[in-house]
Amino acid sequence: MPLIIQKKSLLTVGVIVATASIITAFTSRDNQQPPQHKHNFKVLPQDISRDSLDMIMDHFKAALGVKCGYCHAQSTTNPGHLDFSSDDKPEKEIARKMMVMTNDINQKYMRFNEDSTNQTEAVSCITCHRGDAHPEAKYPADDHHQGPPPGGAPQGPPPGGNPPPGGNGK
Numbered sequence: 001m002p003l004i005i006q007k008k009s010l011l012t013v014g015v016i017v018a019t020a021s022i023i024t025a026f027t028s029r030d031n032q033q034p035p036q037h038k039h040n041f042k043v044l045p046q047d048i049s050r051d052s053l054d055m056i057m058d059h060f061k062a063a064l065g066v067k068c069g070y071c072h073a074q075s076t077t078n079p080g081h082l083d084f085s086s087d088d089k090p091e092k093e094i095a096r097k098m099m100v101m102t103n104d105i106n107q108k109y110m111r112f113n114e115d116s117t118n119q120t121e122a123v124s125c126i127t128c129h130r131g132d133a134h135p136e137a138k139y140p141a142d143d144h145h146q147g148p149p150p151g152g153a154p155q156g157p158p159p160g161g162n163p164p165p166g167g168n169g170k
């Protein structure tokens with residue numbers, strides 16, 4: 001019976017998106033109660049809008065190619081749900097450091113990219129992560145690239161090499 005199958009999969013989908021719906025409920029403009037709970041924030045402003053928070057979290061998720069549960073711990077009281085305020089997962093604390101680092105990069109080194117609202121967003125998580133939670137230096141898996149060669153890039157001119165003749169020195 002196709003109808004029953006459809007209902008079943010709808011139910012499954014419903015369970016899967018249950019966590020997301022909780023967020024949506026908070027976001028909803030016609031929600032009766034204004035959000036009262038205090039965020040466990042060490043980096044973000046306490047008065048951030050739900051929409052902005054959602055956007056940031058979606059960016060983290062996409063930038064690292066992970067799910068929310070990569071940084072957010074399971075709830076101890078509500079099995080199958082994430083406790084977004086919990087700091088039980090070390091990845092969340094690393095993410096905070098990364099947020100501060102990313103801010104610093106933009107503020108200290110990217111000011112020339114400032115737009116009219118004094119915002120600099122030249123560098124964000126995705127600049128380095130590109131959908132990978134582990135963007136640390138990886139070299140192609142062939143024998144010749146076990147790590148950076150001592151003394152720098154092999155392709156470059158030899159140290160002390162002369163500039164090509166005719167080039168204008170600066």
Ligand code: HEC
Pocket residue numbers: 023038039040041042043044045053057058060061064066067068069070071072084085086091092093095096
């Ligand atoms: C890369 C790690 C990371 C990922 C992935 C991530 N988050 Fe977060 N999230 C954080 C950090 C860090 C904070 C706390 C920010 C702070 O301390 O200022 C946070 C805070 C939150 C909060 C506020 C909790 C509170 O204390 O009120 C919510 C809600 C939240 N995240 C939802 C989500 C959702 C939904 C997803 C998936 C779409 C997600 N997060 C994915 C790192 C992450």
Ligand code: HEC
Pocket residue numbers: 060064091092094095098099100102123124125126127128129133134135136137
């Ligand atoms: C300048 C480059 C850069 C930027 C920008 C950056 N990261 Fe990272 N991130 C790294 C590198 C490199 C590592 C791996 C560090 C290691 O394990 O040696 C890493 C590791 C992490 C990890 C730990 C992954 C693990 O499981 O060990 C998290 C979580 C993370 N980044 C979140 C973020 C978030 C969230 C942002 C944006 C706010 C961000 N990063 C911005 C370079 C960056």
